[in-house]
Amino acid sequence: MDIFGSNVFNDQVMKERLPKNVYKSLRNTIDNGLPLDPAVADVVANALKDWAIEKGATHFTHWFQPMTGITAEKHDSFISPTSDGRVIMEFSGKELIKGEPDASSFPSGGLRATFEARGYTAWDCTSPAFLKDDGGVVTLCIPTAFCSYNGEALDQKTPLLRSMEALSNQALRVLRSFGNTTANRVVSTVGPEQEYFLIDKKFFEKRLDLMLTGRTLFGAKPPKGQELEDQYFGSIKERVAAYMKELNTELWKLGILAKTQHNEVAPGQFEIAPIFASTNIATDHNQLVMDVMKKVALRHDLVCLLHEKPFAGVNGSGKHNNWSMSTNDGQNLLEPGNNPHENAQFLTFLSAVIKAVDDYADLLRASAANAGNDHRLGANEAPPAIISIFLGDQLSDIIDQLANGGAKDSKQGGTINVGVSTLPILKKDSTDRNRTSPFAFTGNKFEFRMVPSSLSISGPNIVLNTIVAEVLSQIADRLENTKDFDMELKAILKEIAVNHKRIVFDGNNYTEEWVAEAEKRGLPHIRSMVDAIPAFITEKAINLFSKHGVFSKTELHSRYEIRLEQYCKQINIEALTMINMGKRQILPAVLKYVGSLADSLIAVKNAGAGADISVQEGLLKEISGLMASMKQRLANLELVTDEANNLEGDDIFEKGKFYRDFVFTAMQSLRQDIDQLENLVDADLWPVPTYAQMLFML
Ligand code: ADP
Ligand code: MG
Numbered sequence: 001m002d003i004f005g006s007n008v009f010n011d012q013v014m015k016e017r018l019p020k021n022v023y024k025s026l027r028n029t030i031d032n033g034l035p036l037d038p039a040v041a042d043v044v045a046n047a048l049k050d051w052a053i054e055k056g057a058t059h060f061t062h063w064f065q066p067m068t069g070i071t072a073e074k075h076d077s078f079i080s081p082t083s084d085g086r087v088i089m090e091f092s093g094k095e096l097i098k099g100e101p102d103a104s105s106f107p108s109g110g111l112r113a114t115f116e117a118r119g120y121t122a123w124d125c126t127s128p129a130f131l132k133d134d135g136g137v138v139t140l141c142i143p144t145a146f147c148s149y150n151g152e153a154l155d156q157k158t159p160l161l162r163s164m165e166a167l168s169n170q171a172l173r174v175l176r177s178f179g180n181t182t183a184n185r186v187v188s189t190v191g192p193e194q195e196y197f198l199i200d201k202k203f204f205e206k207r208l209d210l211m212l213t214g215r216t217l218f219g220a221k222p223p224k225g226q227e228l229e230d231q232y233f234g235s236i237k238e239r240v241a242a243y244m245k246e247l248n249t250e251l252w253k254l255g256i257l258a259k260t261q262h263n264e265v266a267p268g269q270f271e272i273a274p275i276f277a278s279t280n281i282a283t284d285h286n287q288l289v290m291d292v293m294k295k296v297a298l299r300h301d302l303v304c305l306l307h308e309k310p311f312a313g314v315n316g317s318g319k320h321n322n323w324s325m326s327t328n329d330g331q332n333l334l335e336p337g338n339n340p341h342e343n344a345q346f347l348t349f350l351s352a353v354i355k356a357v358d359d360y361a362d363l364l365r366a367s368a369a370n371a372g373n374d375h376r377l378g379a380n381e382a383p384p385a386i387i388s389i390f391l392g393d394q395l396s397d398i399i400d401q402l403a404n405g406g407a408k409d410s411k412q413g414g415t416i417n418v419g420v421s422t423l424p425i426l427k428k429d430s431t432d433r434n435r436t437s438p439f440a441f442t443g444n445k446f447e448f449r450m451v452p453s454s455l456s457i458s459g460p461n462i463v464l465n466t467i468v469a470e471v472l473s474q475i476a477d478r479l480e481n482t483k484d485f486d487m488e489l490k491a492i493l494k495e496i497a498v499n500h501k502r503i504v505f506d507g508n509n510y511t512e513e514w515v516a517e518a519e520k521r522g523l524p525h526i527r528s529m530v531d532a533i534p535a536f537i538t539e540k541a542i543n544l545f546s547k548h549g550v551f552s553k554t555e556l557h558s559r560y561e562i563r564l565e566q567y568c569k570q571i572n573i574e575a576l577t578m579i580n581m582g583k584r585q586i587l588p589a590v591l592k593y594v595g596s597l598a599d600s601l602i603a604v605k606n607a608g609a610g611a612d613i614s615v616q617e618g619l620l621k622e623i624s625g626l627m628a629s630m631k632q633r634l635a636n637l638e639l640v641t642d643e644a645n646n647l648e649g650d651d652i653f654e655k656g657k658f659y660r661d662f663v664f665t666a667m668q669s670l671r672q673d674i675d676q677l678e679n680l681v682d683a684d685l686w687p688v689p690t691y692a693q694m695l696f697m698l
Contacts, residue, residue, distance in 0.1 A: 003249060003252050003253050004252045004253075004255065005252075005253070005254075005255040006253050007055070007130050007131040007132075007133065007253045007254055007255070008128050008129075008130045008131075008253075008254060008255035009048055009051060009128050009129040009130065010128050010255055011027075011128075013051060014026065014027075014047075017047040017050070017051060018043065018044065018047055019043065022040050022043045022044065025037050025040045026040055026044060026125060029125055029126075030125055030126050031185075031328065032184065032185065033165065033168075033185060036097075036123075036125060038093065038097075040093075041093030041094070041096050041097050041123075042092060042093035043093075044093070044096060044125075045091045045092055045093045045095065045096040046091065048060075048091065048096065048129055048140065048142075049078055049089065049090070049091035049140075052078075052131060052138070052140035053078065053089060055131055055138060056138040057078075057131060057138040057139055057140045058077050058078065058079075058138075059075040059076060059077045059078070059139045059140070060075070060076060060078065060091060060095075060139065060140040060141075060142065061073040061074055061075045061076065061139055061140070061141055061142070062074070062099035062101070062121040062123075062142050062144040063132075063141040063142060063143055063144060064121050064143075064144045064145065064146040064155055064157065065146070065155045065156040065157050065287060065456060065458065066106040066107065066146055066154060066155050066156075067106065067107045067108075067109070067154065067155065067156070067559070067562045068106065068107060069454070069455060069456055069566075070287070070290075070291075071287050071288075071291065072101075072106070072146075073132075073139070073141065074099075074101050075139055076095075078090060078091050096123055096142060097122065097123045098120060098121065098122060098123070099120065099121035099144065100118065100119070100120055100121070101119055101121060102117045102118075102119070103117060103118060103119020103146070103148065103154060104117035104119075106119070106146075106154060107562045107565070107566075108148065108154055108558060108562075109557065109558030109559060109560070109561035109562035109565070110557070110558055110561055111148055111150075111152050111154065111554065111555070111558045118148070118149040119146060119147065119148055119149070119154055120146070120147055120148075120149075121144035121145065121146050122144055122145045122146075122147070123142055123143075123144055124143045124144055124145055124157060124161065124280070126161075126278075126280055126281075127143035127280055127281050127284045128143075128255065129141060129142045129143065130254055130255065130288075133253075134295070143157070143284055144157075145157045145158040145161065146158070152552065152554060152555055152558070153551070153555055156283070156456045156458035156459065157280070157283070157284075157458065159458075159462050159550050159551055159555070160279060160280060160283060160458045160461060160462050160465075161280060162548075162549055162550045162551075163461070163462045163465035163466045163469070163548070163550045164187065164188055164278075164279055164280060164465055165549075166465065166466055166469040166548035166549060166550055167186060167188055167325065167465040167466070167468060167469040167472075168185050168186045168187065169469070170468075170469040170470075170472035170473040170476060170548075171186035171325060171333065171349075171469070171472050172184070172185070172186055173472070173473070173476035173480065174348060174349075174352075174472050174475055174476050174479065175327070175345075177476060177479035177480055177485070178344075178345050178348075180327075182329055183327035183328055183329055183331070184328060185327070185328040186325055186326070186327055186328070186333070187278045187279070187325070187326055187327075187328065188278070188279045188323060188324070188325050188461065188464070188465050189276045189277065189278060189279065189282070189323070189324050189325070189326055189332075189445075190276055190277070190278075190279045190282035190283070190321060190322060190323050190457065190461060191273060191274060191275060191276030191277075191282065191322040191445075192273070192274070192282060192286050192319050192320065192321050192322070192451075192457050193260075193271055193272075193273040193319060193320040193322070194271065194272050194273065194286065194289060194290070194293075194319055194453065195264055195269060195270070195271045195317035195318055195319065195453050196269070196270055196271070196272075196293060196304050196305060196306055196317055196453065197266070197268050197269050197270070197304070197305040197307075197310050197311070197317065198240060198243065198268055198270065198297060198302045198303070198304055198305070198698060199268060199302065199303055199305065199694045199695075199698070200301065200302060200303075200694075200697055200698060201298065201301045201302060201303050202301070203689040203693055203694045203697070204303040206687075206688055206689050207688050207689060207694075208577055208580065208581055208585075209574075209577050209578070209581060210303075210305070210310070212573060212577045213307075213570070213573055213574045213577055214305060214306070214307035214310065214372070214454070215305075215307045215309055215310045215311075215372070215574075216310060216311055216312070216691070216694075217574060217577060217578045217581070217667065217671065218578070218581075218586075218670075218671045218674040218675055218678075219311065219312070219675065219678070219688075219690065219691045219694075220675040220676075220678040220679050220690070220691065221312075221313045221675070221691065222690065222691040222692035222695065222696075223692065224267075224692070224696075225266075225267070225313055225314050225695075226265055226266050226267060226314050226315065229265075231263050231264070231265060231266065231267050231269070232262075232263060232264060232265045233262050233263055234263045236261075236262075236263060237698055239300065239302075239698060240270065240698060242300060243296060243297060243300045243302060244261050244270075244272075246296050246299065246300070247272070247292065247293060247296045248261075250292050250295075250296055251274075251288075251289060251292060254285075254288055254292070256274055256285045256288060256289060257274045257275035257277070258272060258273075258274050258289075259273055259274055259275045260272065260273040261273075264315065264317075265314075265315045265381070266311070266314035266315040266316075266695070267314065267695040267696055268694070268695045268696070268698055269314070269315060269317065272289065272293075273320075274289070276322060276324075276445075279323075279461045279465065282457070283456065283457050283458045283461065286319075286456070286457050287456060290306055290454070293306070294306070302698075305317075306453050306454040307372050307453070307454055308370070308372030308373045308375060308376050308452045308453050308454060309372055309375035309376060311691060311694070311695065312375075313691075314695070315381040315382075316372070316375055316376045316379075316381060316382065316453075317453035317454075318373075318376065318382055318449065318450070318451060318452060318453050319451040319452065319453055319455070319457060320447050320448070320449050320451070321447070321448040321449075321451045321457055321460050321461065321464075322442070322445050322446070322447050322448075323445060323446050323447075323448060323461065323464055324444060324445035324446065325349065325468070332444050332445075333345070333346070333349045334346070334349060334350065334353075334441075334444050334445055334446070335444040336350075336394075336395070336444065338410075339410050340394065340395065340398055340410050341398050341401065341407035341408065341409055341410045342407075342410075344489060347398070347402070347407070347493055348475065348489065348492070348493065349472075350395070350441075351402075351492070351493055351496040351497070351500075352468055352471040352472050352475060352496075353389075353446060353468055353471075354389060354399075354496060354500050354503060354504065355471045355496045355499075355500050356464075356467035356468045356470065356471040357387060357389055357439055357467070357503055358499075358500040358502065358503035359467065359470075359471070359500075360463070360467040360470075360540075360541075360544070361387035361503070361523065361524055362524050362526065362532075362535035362538075363463045363467065363535050363536070363541060363544075364387050364439070364448070364450075364460070364463055364464070364467070365385065365387055365450070365524065365526050365532050365535065366463075366526075366532040366533055366534075366535040366536055367451075367459045367460040367462070367463040367464075368448075368450035368451050368452060368455075368460055369452075369528075369529035369532040369533060369563070370452045370454070370455050370529060370563075370566075370567075371529060371566070371567050371570040371571060372452055372453075372454060373450070373452040373455075373529065374528050374529050374660075376452075377450060377527075378527060382449070382450070383436060383437060383438030383449050383450055383509055384438070384509055384510070384514070384515065384525075385450075385525060385526055385527050385532075386438070386509070386514070386515065386518045386523055386524070386525045387438055387439060387450075387503070387523065387524070388437065388438065388439065388503055388504065388505040388509065388518065388523065389437070389439045389440070389441070389446075389503050389504050389505070390434040390437030390439070390440035390441060390504075390505065390506055391431075391441050391504055391506065392430070392431025392432065392434070392441060392506065393411055393430065393431050393432070393506075394410055394411045394412075394413075394430040394431050395431070395441060396504060396506055397410075397411050398410060399497045399501060399504060400497070400501075402493045402494055402496075402497040403494060403497035403498045403501060405494065406490060406494075410430070411430060412430060413427065413428040413429050413430040413431075414428050415427055415428055416428050429443070434506060434509075436508050436509035436510050437449070437505070437506075437509050438450045438509065448460055448464065462550060465550075466544060466545060466548050466550050467544070469548055470544055470547070470548065473548075475492055478492060479492075502521040502522065502523065503523065505517075505518075528660055529563075529567055529656075529660075530564065530567060530653065530656040530657055530659075530660050533560055533563050533564055533567075533653075533656075534560065534653065536556050536559055536560045536563075537556055537557055537560045541556065542556055560652075561652055564652040564653060564655070564656045565652055567656050567659065567660075568644070568652070568655050568656055568659050571659040571660070571663050571664055572641065572644065572645070572659065572663070574667060575637060575640075575641040575663050575666075575667055576641065578637065578667055578670060578671075579634065579637055579638055579641070581688070582630070582634045582637075582670065582674065583634065585687040585688060586630070586674055586677070586687065587627070587630070587631070587634075588687075589681060589685045589686060589687045590623065590627050590630075590677055590681055591627075592685055593623070593681045593682050593685050594620065594623055594624065594627070596682070597616050597619055597620050597623070598616075598620065600616050601613050601616035601617065601620065604616065619680070622680065623677065623680055623681070626673050626676055626677050626680070627677070629673050630670065630673035630674060630677065633666065633669050633670040633673060634670060636666050636670075637663070637666040637667060637670055640662040640663050640666050641663055641666075643658075643662070644658050644659055644662065644663050678690070
């Protein structure tokens with residue numbers, strides 16, 4: 001209780017340190033989305049500075065989230081010179097509200113020519129300022145939005161805030177038509193579960209691929225993987241527990257509600273989940289969580305890997321984005337209550353989500369795409385690349401009833417008797433869980449499970465907020481203009497149930513049958529990032545996002561460019577790393593082993609007397625064959641990577657396809673040879689740590 005929020009300029013600190021009228025004015029901006037009174041900024045800035053200095057800060061920074069996927073900060077000290085050659089510590093309202101970092105080296109996707117360098121950061125007072133403590137160096141961080149000279153968003157926060165406003169506006173219209181006059185804002189809430197790997201730092205430092213790409217580009221399957229299912233929820237090792245303890249402490253100081261922690265399915269894999277918050281704060285916090293996770297790991301001689309697929313053959317990492325909507329007076333709009341069939345307002349919001357997900361499945365899929373996630377989606381560990389919704393017995397049944405004209409009852413859960421008299425009789429939920437669904441209703445929220453572990457959750461939530469806002473606006477249009485509310489609502493719910501039932505699937509999403517069934521239902525199955533990203537620039541998407549003021553057409557095109565460019569660059573770095581390691585580490589090691597085999601062969605042969613050299617001969621033959629194949633595949637990888645770099649034209653989509661179809665494929669086949677060699681070559685000569693070491697030596 002003492003450390004929680006100790007590094008945050010939170011409500012309590014504001015109340016203590018700001019004059020009453022200033023506090024009230026700022027709260028009004030934060031709670032009711034009213035414009036910020038400029039006179040307030042100077043006072044807040046001064047209070048912030050005093051607080052930060054007392055806590056040991058000398059510098060402040062506008063903390064923002066450019067399109068790199070990570071956060072950015074440029075530190076300025078509080079010092080300001082006086083005429084007598086000394087300094088005073090100053091921080092003005094102007095400095096709090098607006099920053100002007102040189103933006104030219106951040107991705108802009110053509111929004112700006114490189115000579116146009118100006119970018120602006122603007123204070124987001126809805127997310128509290130905080131202190132970052134990097135090894136005793138304390139910096140005041142001010143969450144900001146980041147835009148170009150022309151006001152176009154260059155970051156992840158601006159469009160997220162816009163999408164939250166869109167959702168609030170449309171949800172309020174629906175609530176008003178239901179007669180709700182008290183709510184004046186609807187906030188989307190998110191609780192992201194974050195998966196990660198830990199490995200010993202000494203292994204990490206010996207693997208260039210992990211250092212440069214975040215994943216192992218090769219590595220033979222270890223004798224033991226995750227098949228015993230003995231890691232999931234297993235007893236937490238002391239070294240890991242110590243890490244988690246320090247991580248929690250650091251997060252609590254930042255006001256992050258770190259709550260759940262456990263071992264995940266793969267060896268060396270773990271999860272942390274906070275208690276949910278408004279989407280904006282949850283997104284800021286998740287960026288901080290990822291940052292702090294990496295920093296704290298190093299203090300324990302560990303490295304935290306956030307890549308979606310650091311190791312082939314065991315599960316990769318994702319984020320489960322738990323999402324809901326609630327009113328400012330605390331009503332969760334996705335709370336079904338005991339008798340959901342009677343809860344017309346709940347059914348309306350539920351139906352809106354169902355229709356939104358069906359209408360814009362391609363956008364949701366695109367929002368969860370990155371190069372790392374291409375390794376996961378569709379493999380039997382993560383949901384397939386087909387978007388569908390799991391509702392569970394109770395709600396699926398109600399949707400069926402709605403499609404047939406009206407809902408008359410709700411299936412109830414009942415109880416479970418374990419059969420031991422001393423054990424309690426358990427109240428059963430109305431629905432079982434389904435771990436295989438990409439978009440599952442889980443009690444009073446939806447869980448979007450496709451999100452990649454390293455990606456900012458901003459993108460997926462921008463899409464979720466906007467598509468639901470759109471369907472709510474369609475519903476509001478009808479409800480506001482009808483004379484018979486009940487009839488109209490019944491018609492809307494029936495239409496949605498009939499037309500969008502196809503997106504609901506409660507079965508096992510990992511089966512081949514589902515892939516076939518989904519195709520029959522006409523659901524999109526988009527297998528790779530390159531094919532997913534163009535969803536952002538379809539006419540439908542441009543209309544949607546511009547209607548709700550979330551993205552302009554230019555902003556969408558810029559994001560399309562940036563995402564595909566990132567894909568190409570990522571694969572390019574992977575290919576170059578693989579070539580480097582192949583030539584400079586793997587081949588030399590294999591050659592050394594071949595040399596020793598040859599020496600042994602000659603020595604034994606020279607010993608005469610019918611010595612048996614069949615083992616040496618057999619091994620030499622096998623390894624030489626693999627080595628020749630490897631050399632050839634290495635040359636091929638070099639060739640296609642070169643070709644990709646020299647592709648004519650500037651069609652980023654074509655370039656992405658080339659990287660996927662030729663460079664990535666060439667890497668896969670090279671990996672096969674290297675992994676086979678690893679299983680043959682003297683362990684003492686193998687130049688990089690093995691999977692068994694990295695996954696099990698913690
Ligand atoms: P599980 O692993 O069973 O899916 P967890 O407890 O790990 O569940 O995570 C569930 C997440 O959902 C938590 O972050 C929790 O705070 C969040 N959550 C709960 N209610 C809501 C809500 N109304 N809106 C958004 N997130 C929510
Ligand atoms: Mg979950």
